Amino acid sequence: MRKIYAILFLLFLNSSFLLAQCPVGQAEVTITIHTDDWGYEGYWQLVPTGNTCGTGTIFAGGNTLVGCNGGGAQNVSSGGYANNAMITEGPWCLDISSGYDIIFVDDYGDGGSAFTVNINGFPIYEGMTGTGNNAGSRLTFVVEPALAYDLSCRKITSPTYVNPGNVNLTGALFNRSSDTITSININYSIDNGGVISSPISSLSIPPFASYSIVHPNAWTPATNGQYVVKMWASDLNGMADLDMSNDTATMLINVGPATPNYIDDYIGSTPVLTVIGNSADGILVPRDLDFHPVLTRNELWVVLKSTEAVGGKTVKFTNAGQVGQTSLLQQDGNAWHFMSLPTGIAFSDNENFSTSPGVYDANHGSGTPFTGPALWSSDPLIYAQPSGGNGSHIDMLHQSPHSMGICHEVDNVFWVYDANSNDIVRYDFENDHGPGNSDHSDGIIRRFEGLGLMGEATYHVPSHLILDKETGMLYIVDTGNDRILKMDINSGTFLTNLSPYEPTAEYSNWGNVTFSLFADSALTTPSGIDLVGNRIIVSDFATGEIIIYDNSGSAGVELGRIATGTPGIMGVKIGPDGKIWYVNATTNQVIRIDGISAGVASISNSENISLYPNPATSTIFISNNSTTDISSILIYDVTGKLVIEEFSKVDQRPISINVNDLASGVYTVQIINSNSVVTKRFVKK
Numbered sequence: 001m002r003k004i005y006a007i008l009f010l011l012f013l014n015s016s017f018l019l020a021q022c023p024v025g026q027a028e029v030t031i032t033i034h035t036d037d038w039g040y041e042g043y044w045q046l047v048p049t050g051n052t053c054g055t056g057t058i059f060a061g062g063n064t065l066v067g068c069n070g071g072g073a074q075n076v077s078s079g080g081y082a083n084n085a086m087i088t089e090g091p092w093c094l095d096i097s098s099g100y101d102i103i104f105v106d107d108y109g110d111g112g113s114a115f116t117v118n119i120n121g122f123p124i125y126e127g128m129t130g131t132g133n134n135a136g137s138r139l140t141f142v143v144e145p146a147l148a149y150d151l152s153c154r155k156i157t158s159p160t161y162v163n164p165g166n167v168n169l170t171g172a173l174f175n176r177s178s179d180t181i182t183s184i185n186i187n188y189s190i191d192n193g194g195v196i197s198s199p200i201s202s203l204s205i206p207p208f209a210s211y212s213i214v215h216p217n218a219w220t221p222a223t224n225g226q227y228v229v230k231m232w233a234s235d236l237n238g239m240a241d242l243d244m245s246n247d248t249a250t251m252l253i254n255v256g257p258a259t260p261n262y263i264d265d266y267i268g269s270t271p272v273l274t275v276i277g278n279s280a281d282g283i284l285v286p287r288d289l290d291f292h293p294v295l296t297r298n299e300l301w302v303v304l305k306s307t308e309a310v311g312g313k314t315v316k317f318t319n320a321g322q323v324g325q326t327s328l329l330q331q332d333g334n335a336w337h338f339m340s341l342p343t344g345i346a347f348s349d350n351e352n353f354s355t356s357p358g359v360y361d362a363n364h365g366s367g368t369p370f371t372g373p374a375l376w377s378s379d380p381l382i383y384a385q386p387s388g389g390n391g392s393h394i395d396m397l398h399q400s401p402h403s404m405g406i407c408h409e410v411d412n413v414f415w416v417y418d419a420n421s422n423d424i425v426r427y428d429f430e431n432d433h434g435p436g437n438s439d440h441s442d443g444i445i446r447r448f449e450g451l452g453l454m455g456e457a458t459y460h461v462p463s464h465l466i467l468d469k470e471t472g473m474l475y476i477v478d479t480g481n482d483r484i485l486k487m488d489i490n491s492g493t494f495l496t497n498l499s500p501y502e503p504t505a506e507y508s509n510w511g512n513v514t515f516s517l518f519a520d521s522a523l524t525t526p527s528g529i530d531l532v533g534n535r536i537i538v539s540d541f542a543t544g545e546i547i548i549y550d551n552s553g554s555a556g557v558e559l560g561r562i563a564t565g566t567p568g569i570m571g572v573k574i575g576p577d578g579k580i581w582y583v584n585a586t587t588n589q590v591i592r593i594d595g596i597s598a599g600v601a602s603i604s605n606s607e608n609i610s611l612y613p614n615p616a617t618s619t620i621f622i623s624n625n626s627t628t629d630i631s632s633i634l635i636y637d638v639t640g641k642l643v644i645e646e647f648s649k650v651d652q653r654p655i656s657i658n659v660n661d662l663a664s665g666v667y668t669v670q671i672i673n674s675n676s677v678v679t680k681r682f683v684k685k
Contacts, residue, residue: 021093022093023093025095025096026093026094026095026096026143027093027094027096027119027120027143027145028090028091028092028093028119028120028121029090029091029092029093029094029100029117029118029119029143030088030089030090030091030092030117030118031046031059031088031089031090031102031115031116031117031118032086032087032088032089032115032116032118032123033061033062033081033085033086033087033088033089033113033114033115034085034086034113034114034115034116034439034441034503035081035082035083035084035085035086035087035112035113035503036083036084036112036113036438036502036503037083037084037112037368037370037501037502038083038108038112039080039081039082039083039084039085039112039113040063040076040077040078040079040080040081040083040107041063041066041076041080041106041107041108041112041132042062042063042066042080042081042104042105042106042107042112042113042132043060043061043062043063043064043065043066043067043068043070043080043104043105043106043107044060044061044062044102044103044104044105044113044115044136045057045058045059045060045061045068045102045103046058046059046060046092046100046101046102047100047101047103048098048099048100048101049098049099049100049101049140050099050101051101052068052103053068053069053103053105053135053136054068058092058094058100059089059090059092061081061087061089062080062081062113063076063079063080063081063107064079064080065079065080066080066105066106066107067105068103068105068135068136069105069135070105070107071105071106071107071109071132071133071134071135071136072106072107072108072109072133072134073107073109074107074108074109075107076107081113084500084501084502084503085503086503088118090118094143095143096143096144096145097142097143097144098142098143099140099141099142099143100140100141100142100143101138101139101140102115102117102128102138102139102140102141103136103137103138103139104130104132104136104137104139105132105135105136105137106131106132106133106136109131109132109133109134109389110131110132110133110389110390110438111129111130111131111132111137111390111437111438112132112438113129113132114127114128114129114438114439114441115128115129115139116128117141119143119144119145119146120145120146122145122146122178122207122208123208124141124144124145124146124176125141127431127433127437127439127441127442128141128439129433129437129438129439130437131389131390131436133389145178146176146177146178146207146208147176147177147178147242147243148177148178148179148239148242149177149179149181149236149237149239149240149241149242150175150176150177150236150241150242150243150246151173151174151175151176151177151181151184151205151233151236151241151247152173152174152176152246152247153171153172153173153174153231153232153233153247153248153249154171154172154173154174154210154249154431155171155172155249155251156169156170156171156229156231156249156250156251157170157171157172157212157350157410157411158170158171158229158251158253158349159253159293159349159350160251160252160253160254160293160294160349160350160351161253161254161255161256161293161294161295161296161349162221162253162254162255163255163256163257163258164221164223164224164255164629164631165220166218166219166220167218167219167220167221167253167255168214168215168218169188169214169215169218169219169229169231170212170213170214170215171186171212171213171215171231171249172210172211172212172213172249173205173210173211173212173213173233174208174209174210174211175205175206175207175208175209175210175211176207176208176243176246177207177236178207179207179237180204180205180206180207181203181204181205181236181237182201182202182203182204182205182237183199183200183201183202183203183235183236183237183238184199184200184203184233184234184235184236185197185198185199185200185233185234185235186198186200186213186215186216186231186232186233187231187232187233187234188215188219188229188230188231188232189229189230190219190221190227190228190229191227191228192228192230196215196217196219197234198215198216198217199235200213200216215231221255223255223629223651224255224256224257224629224631224647224650224651225254225255226252226253226254226255227252227253227254227255228250228251228252229250229251229252229253230248230249230250230251231248231249231251232247232248232249233247234247254294254296256294256295256296256631256632256647257295257296257631257632257647257672257673259295259532259574259575259576259578260532260577260578260672260677261532261533261534261535261578262578262579262596263532263533263535263537263548263574263578263580264535264548264559265596266548266560266562266580266593266596267548267559267560268560269595269596270595271562271563271564271593271594271595272593272594272595272639272640273564273591273592273593273594274321274591274592274593274594274640274641275589275590275591276300276317276320276321276325276581276589276590276591276592277302277315277317277327277589277590278588278589278590279588281315281317281327281329281590282304282313282315282327282329283302283304283315283583283588283589283590284304284305284306284588285304285305285306285585285588286302286303286304286305286315286570286571286583286584286585286588286589286590287303287304287305287342287343287344287462287570287571287583287585288302288303288342288343288344288345288405288462288464288528288570288571288583289301289302289303289345289571289573289581289582289583289590290345290346290347290353290571290573291320291347291573291575291576292347292351292378293347293348293349293350293351294351295576296576296647297318298318298319298320298321298322298576298645299316299317299318299320300316300317300320300321300575300581300590301314301315301316301317301345301347301353301378302314302315302316302317302345302583302590303339303342303344303345303355304342305341305342305343305358305585306331306335306341306342307341308336308340308341308359308364309336309364310331310335310336311331311332311334311335311336311337311338311339311340312331312335312339312340312341312342312355312357313329313330313331313335313339314329314330314331314345314384315327315328315329315330315590316328316330317590320575321575321577321581321592321642322642322643322644322645323643323644323661330383330384331384332376332383332384332391332392332393333384333386333387333389333391333392334389334390334391334392334393335391336364337362337363337371337391338357338362338374338391338393338396339355339357339374339393340357340358340359340362340364340371341357341358341359341459342355342356342357342358343356343357343358343403343404343405343406343462344356344403344404344405344406344407344462344464344571345406345571346406346407346408346414347378347408348408348410348411348412348413348414349408349410349411350411350412351377351378351379352375352376352377352378352394352412352432353375353376353378354373354374354375354376354406354408354414354427354429355373355374355376355406356373356400356403356404356405356406356416356417356462357371357372357373357374357401357403358402358403358404358459358462359371359401359402360401360402360420361401362398368501369401369420370398370401370501371398371400371401371403372396372397372398372399372400372401372403372416372427373396373397373400373403373406373414373416373427374393374395374396375393375394375395375396375412375429375432376392376393376394377392377394377432377435382394382435385435387435387436389436390436390437390438391435391436392435392436393435393436394432394433394434394435394437395412395429395432395433395440395443396440397427397429397440397443397445397504398440398500398501398502399418399425399427399445399447399500399501399507400416400418400420400421400425400427401418401420402418402419402420402455402459403416403417403418403419404417404418404419404455404456404459404462404463404479405417405462405463405464405465405476405477406465407464407465407466407467407474408467409426409467409469409489410469411428412428412429412430412431412432413426413427413428413429414426414427414429415427415465415467415474415489417453417455417462417463417464417465417476417477418447419453419454419455419456419459419463419480421447421449422451422452422453422454422455423447423448423449423451423453424447424448424451424453424465424474424476424487425445425446425447425448426444426445426446426448426489427443427444427445428443428444428445429442429443430442430443430444430505440502440503440504441503441504441505442504442505443504443505443506444504444505444506445500445504445506445507445508446506446508446509446510447498447507447508447509447510448487448492448510448511448513449495449509449510449511450511450512450513451476451478451485451487451513451515452481453476453478453480453481453485454478454479454480454481455479455480456479456480456525457480461479461525461527461541461570462477462479462527462528462570462571463476463477463478463479463480463527464477464527464528464529464570464571465477465529466529466530466531466536467489468531468551472488472489472490473486473487473488473489474486474487474488474489475518475529475531475536475551477526477527477528477529477538478526479525479526479527479541481520482520482523482524482525482526483517483518483519483520483523483526484517484518484519484520484523484526484529484536484538484556485515485516485517485518486515486516486517486518486555487513487514487515488513488514488515491512491513491514492510492511492512492513492514493510493511493512494508494509494510495508495509495510495511496508496509497509516554516555517555518536518549518551518555518556519538519547519549519555519556519558521558523538523540523547524540524541524542524543525540525541525542525543526538526539526540526541527539527540527541527569527570527571528569528570528571528572528573528582529572530572530573530574531551531574532574532578534550534551534552535548535549535550535551535559536548536549536551536556537549537572537574537580538572539569539570539571539572539582540569541567541568541569541570541585542567543567544563544564544565544566544567544568544569544584545561545562545563545564546561546562546564546569546572546580546582546593547560547561547562548560548561548562562580562593564582564584564591564593566584566586566587567586568584568585568586568587569582569583569584569585570582570583570584570585571583575592577634577642577645579592579593579594579596580592580593581593594636594639594640594641595640596640608624608625608626609622609623609624609625609626609671609678609680610622610623610625611623611669611680611682614682614683615682615683615684615685616659616682616683616684616685617660617684617685618658618659618660619656619657619658619659619660620656620657620659620669620682621654621655621656621657622654622655622657622669622671622680623653623654623655624653624654624655624671628673629650629651629673630650630655630671630672630673631647631650631672631673632645632646632647632650632672633645633646633650633655633657633669633670633671633672634646634669634670634672635657635659635662635667635668635669635670636667636668636670637662637663637665637667643662643667644657644659644662659684662684663684664684664685665683665684666681666682666683666684667681667682667683667684668680668681669681669682
């Protein structure tokens, strides 16, 4: 699709150059307006920078009944631009290097129109939005034609948390040049150290097009920790980049241990249920949970159903399940729309997260099935903070009413269980529009039909799903049919384009997807699902059981069941500690399953790991004489409760851990490297 768009765009450019008649010192400017479902609400003016609306007006567009002072007045119901339309106004010959303002006024005061400023045919400024409330939003631009060579690295798209070993560094490039880029050098540095550079040829990046790139030389971090990674391109077609201000993307990448696979240790064991959170933390009808992707933070997020009109809430547990755990109940100011009756929460590798709404109409009453997944930032300075009256969400796409589950693929891409049409839908938010804005025009939505799905009849019990990112297999809890499906996300064929509720880059229907039955034996009302390695766990809402499957074959093989004793389990998650965590929407609890001797194995030879003194009074020391580095140390009391988790000191020789605050008794120490563990015990005096 994007290649076709690029060809059409270049044809448009050629024709626009032929039409341009601007004198020297000026450039041809056009402005494209993208309206939403309420196009009549918008009014705008083009004025020299700093002018008030109505002063020195170069052009006025939209609904004149709104006018300069109608922001938020809610006085009009028709006129102006059509709904969900794309209108191009102009051209005008404007002075190069001079500033101009688009003053946008919205009758409802919540935005809805996005503006693209084209200079000499190139979309120099894209996705300009504002709320349009009060006296209007001022969107400023400077008339600067595109340079011959200007390639920016918009962002590094690698995960913010990786495991030791070879790490592929990926980035999103954007060609702001007037020329097609055919060759570059792609570069990266770690902690401002030496530059790793590699030439890339045989490219064809058209003007104002994006390009995803993988650096040919993998990065191999030596130790766990946090690193500053920079990426940029140079030598564009053998020429220097003419604007170096936008060249470099910077990212903090954390290196730490992977989630260990202890699932088999639950088979045949007696579970110990540790309550992590309850109503005292604000937990009320919890439907799903997920850990922040930087696993060493041990930050657990839980999403709450709440009511349709009020909207969902989240509870964030810091130091989840550890000494010093705290909880924070939060609700976005516009949760009534962007997080109405949420069924699922899924973090992306870039620390954003997405929620799936279980509501039919996020506007509550129009009768139009207008809702879908919302994208949020986990940054505490952004999420649930005021953002101009349109909530703190950073994107939303509205094609899946009754979204009953969600999981992450890559970057800002998520998969959703759409129980309104009984399809699986892939949502790519592309570049988020920022907190409280409303430009969804770059979204890519692909609907996969023909799986025979059926959601739970009351839309109360979610149908969660999880993606095995290594194999591309999507595991789908088909709650209404009491089964688990397995779908290859790289299969399927394009069928037809669809008409979206709002302008998007793509909304299409796909079929002929490859899928199979993974499990359907003795499932009553399956809901939650997660995986680690070759193990999958599924929760049964009706029975309160958690079923363990081997997923190494074409179909799941049941290995065992954990009886929690209480129905109501929805989302399940394998935590950074390798243990099973879940939410129970009936008891209003967040629970971790303990009571296992997790992963008793060896790091090389266990005799190379020693712990002393034993008994201890205030400090224990762990000596590692093996050739394998230790990644983390976990200390449990006799009940199986985790009392100390240590990541930061594992590079010490020897490792020292303060146990002065522990009560007298016997403690178990797990010394972990990847999936291998040495278990030691000591007595605290």
